[in-house]
Amino acid sequence: MITWTTKTRSFKTVYNSFPARFTRRTKNVMVIHSKHIPQRMCISCRRSDAKQNLTRMVLTPQGTVEIDHTGKKAGRGAYLCFDRTCWGKIINNKKLESTFKRKLSSMDYRVLLEYINNTDDGVPEREIK
Numbered sequence: 268m269i270t271w272t273t274k275t276r277s278f279k280t281v282y283n284s285f286p287a288r289f290t291r292r293t294k295n296v297m298v299i300h301s302k303h304i305p306q307r308m309c310i311s312c313r314r315s316d317a318k319q320n321l322t323r324m325v326l327t328p329q330g331t332v333e334i335d336h337t338g339k340k341a342g343r344g345a346y347l348c349f350d351r352t353c354w355g356k357i358i359n360n361k362k363l364e365s366t367f368k369r370k371l372s373s374m375d376y377r378v379l380l381e382y383i384n385n386t387d388d389g390v391p392e393r394e395i396k
Contacts, residue, residue: 307346311353321346326367331377
């Protein structure tokens with residue numbers, strides 16, 4: 268148990284469950300560091316969000332575009348949020364081509380459209396023109 272006093276109040280707190288690297292004492296105040304949450308930016312709307320809340324698309328070393336559910340596939344990655352308008356913009360405005368710096372084949376777009384049509388987590392359910 269750690270006890271200390273400031274000018275206004277006295278604190279008694281149990282910090283036995285926290286390792287020493289997560290705690291620091293500064294001017295009689297205990298600071299507990301929270302775990303870092305990686306932030307990524309949607310390539311369409313440019314909004315930052317937690318990495319786990321975005322979908323990752325990968326340009327693999329073989330030159331194909333795949334949806335990466337694990338976030339660990341090798342290749343150049345691009346992140347996209349679950350907003351319907353963002354998915355429409357990357358298909359219609361060729362935003363992925365400029366992000367990956369190469370022309371995408373019709374097969375690559377077919378993979379994206381299949382993912383869009385087969386998921387229920389906020390991406391469009393219908394095919395995008």
